Amino acid sequence: MFLERIDSPADLKQLSIHECEQLAAEIRTALLTKASAAGGHLASNLGMVEASIALHYVFDSPKDKIVFDVSHQCYTHKILTGRRDAFLCPEKYGTANGYTNPDESEHDLFRVGHTATSISLACGLAKARDINGGKENVIAVIGDGSMSGGEAFEGLDYGGSDINSNLIVLFNDNQMSIAEDHGGIYQNLAKLRETEGAAEENFFRAFGFDYLFVKNGNSVADVVAALRQVKDIDHPVVVHICTTKGKGYAYAESHKESTHYVRPFDLATGREKNAFTGERYDRLIRDHLLEKMKQDPKIVTMIAAVPDSLNFTQEYRLAGGKQFVDVGIAEEHAIAMAAGLAKNGCKPVFATLATFYQRTYDQISQELCINNAPATLIVANASVYAVNDMTHIGIFDIPMMSNIPNLVYLAPTNRQEYFAMLDWSIDQTEHPVALRAPRNGIFEAKGSVDTDYSRLNVYKTVTRGEKVAILALGDFFQMGEELAQAVKDAYGFIPTLINPRYITGLDETLLQELKKDHTLVITLEDGVLDGGWGQKIASFYGPSDVKVLNYGLKKEFLDRYDINKVLERNHLRVDLIMQDIRGLV
């Protein structure tokens, strides 16, 4: 086994090209074994095995600087740079995360998890090298959909003219985003593949880059030959390699989308182990939307290459027909396009993950909110209960979005409320509306829910009690219910319990009225406290005698955290809150 001998790229360089091809097979086996047991990004990593070997065979990392876009395709790179055991030894699977991570290795330059940034990062590295008088190669590794993000185009545009020195973009063209590729450039890429790089129109040359085509990006020999040609080159060049997503695993080659990211699965059948078969909001909302789309041809459901924000897998995308739009990884475009759709009488519903809305702050502010465009935004994975990779955590959306004027940001607390809010939002024509998709399980409404949310910032009093008011937003409403019960049990009076529903404003009438017979207000929110919703309540009561305790998360970049520890650290547990309020009740 060659793999056991590779402790660093230096060891790799001792192998012959032929031995490298064997090494590729060993790595592929390791990737498959780990993914089937522990999950992760699979298909694109299978496609990038040979190219990653070639990169380290030709270049001298960390002197030469390799930046992985999104960095979900970096597994082979990790294996070759001293982190083999994290892929070979089940007990060490947890020692490497799924993205490049400077804390793990000097070969990882940046923590990266969002798309389309690698060329710009590489431009910075290259510019600094030129200022430093260095000679190292700078390589951006991009592809698997991420070439459609605006930042990548900006990077190409800058690099193609203003970096007059070594800058190598290795473009992995596997003809896929997470779902199918989208965008005009993919037609150009198809022509380049057909003509083996000779087509007249060349997307990369149009940006000022030199260009090299590699037909078989799954051949170590071919990629090595190409990279040797561009090593130490004195100008920007794109090396366009064609790879097969899922390469070497038949199931993945024929199920590219579902094997993009996998949970533990059976290698023989490709079938997910312990697949979740219960109800999930993404699927429920998808079915609900599809039904509504049939009834109302003006509804246009939009995603930006992340089908799982709404679980719009291929069959459902087809069912959506012309009322379904996947813009590819281009969130800024998506929001502006939604504003255009709304202006011309359609009812756009866009969904993506909270972390990816970060790309659209300006578009939400300018195109949607300044223009009061009645678009609906579904914000998925906005919760401490959601994805816990540092680059993908979804606890910052409330400060980011809720302080933009004109936006109505709603936090449903149960199934019926979520659907009612969505229905209202789609049909109203006054406001841009965002919905914070619940992530703490599916709860049923205990009574009736409102169908009209057009009277903004009217909170719902679930129980009108006394002394203590618990304002429990969205996902933490159920914690609020438990807290109310605990207060009653401990102190013998019934506290007030409120479902605020509106993240973007205060119900000042209600808050004022509470002053009469309440001395303590407790707020709960599933996101960072700083800049969030509870602090507005604290500010409201600032000049009064009412005491306020805000509960939520500390402002920090968490990473692969234990949810219970995080909740405990932030006192987000009924027993801990009960301790805090002693002396205040």
Place this chain on the structure above:
Amino acid sequence: MFLERIDSPADLKQLSIHECEQLAAEIRTALLTKASAAGGHLASNLGMVEASIALHYVFDSPKDKIVFDVSHQCYTHKILTGRRDAFLCPEKYGTANGYTNPDESEHDLFRVGHTATSISLACGLAKARDINGGKENVIAVIGDGSMSGGEAFEGLDYGGSDINSNLIVLFNDNQMSIAEDHGGIYQNLAKLRETEGAAEENFFRAFGFDYLFVKNGNSVADVVAALRQVKDIDHPVVVHICTTKGKGYAYAESHKESTHYVRPFDLATGREKNAFTGERYDRLIRDHLLEKMKQDPKIVTMIAAVPDSLNFTQEYRLAGGKQFVDVGIAEEHAIAMAAGLAKNGCKPVFATLATFYQRTYDQISQELCINNAPATLIVANASVYAVNDMTHIGIFDIPMMSNIPNLVYLAPTNRQEYFAMLDWSIDQTEHPVALRAPRNGIFEAKGSVDTDYSRLNVYKTVTRGEKVAILALGDFFQMGEELAQAVKDAYGFIPTLINPRYITGLDETLLQELKKDHTLVITLEDGVLDGGWGQKIASFYGPSDVKVLNYGLKKEFLDRYDINKVLERNHLRVDLIMQDIRGLV
């Protein structure tokens, strides 16, 4: 005079092409007269006169839908669509603002002020038209630098493949951004101009668009002929017109950058009337930076096509040499590139306006803050005292930026402090740092200022008094000083006055200590209150007996406001605050 007869595009259509050319001359005179008296965007509007006439001559607005990118080039469009008097009658100059505005006219579809959005907006309009079964033309008018923003590329990419119907992009190629054009595509555009559109490499075709070249975009006849060719076309097409920025006014043609946006000036000489000759922070910082760059070759000063954020006009850009970078209108790229520069040992300093930082939320969070890249961001025009166009107001940066973990956001209160903070930021290697450039005038420090800001979140107690503590952030520090004096005068005791300096965190030790002998804490900040800094103070004191009053701006999109009225409405005046605290002291 033809202009007097044009109340709507229908009147325009009655003219012959020859008469349209005369009309163009009349409009040009009106544009010059108004700009010289009242200021505004001048040079690009002079270049767009004929093309705007041609648009309304060929198409039927508002049925046909015209979207102006940035919309700073829309003046002729406004003149032709019923708003002539706003350009001809001095007493009505204020009746039309400088951007498209649906409140003014049904011919203006969106309020727009940021770049690169028009193609995406048009894609939405076109998609909705197709769903509606409409037949109207949809036209995006873009250019004058805005083609280099990532969102424009995303729009081209989507439109070029997924809009299989009418979509017309009128690209005004005047070879300029605000400063010179930047980016590889501009090399391609140069080739297209040289070959009159016949070059093999074609940026627009690479994105899947059809393409038409118009050599003389300042000829009504030529542009009309081209637009007639594409009217009712059944697929996406780019009409590339070449115009002269500043056309028809010799001074503007030879001073394209300084006449991009003008203040009142003398028509004969081009010279600004009442030009400001005093000290301004943009110029002071520019000179300071240039001096530092000479001493330290690792410093790289970066802008994104907005020279006036640092007043880096051409001579200064040249003086900066390879240590000065203008990335063009590509803010996302700029931030990621800064992270790359920092990673490779350089000291990047990026400056743009607060409103344009909105494009970079995700890059600040991911590339800079997750990676703790030691870059310096200068945030200009972040103040209620700055630009007051709705699309450019700078009062949202504190909620947007200060709630991102790891960022150190500083608010200097005087000249010496600003420079000291900048010097510290450039040389430290631990944190991404943003500086909120003051906008309320240049004040001198009354005592010594710290040179080291590495002990984060240590507020500066200027006066240790009693009972009332005034925490006055950045631009509002001077108001805090006046308030302290007023409190002393009215109540006979000396209140505590604090310069917080750090927007991104609380000095909990100090805040705790204040509890001893203070019953009221007043916070002042020059930005929206919601999600801002003062609300964190309110949250800190929420469970205590200390009362808190937060002063700042209401969350709303202000537009062309009277600063004094806005300050009054928000009680941001010493006498009004004094009224508020009666009964609390």
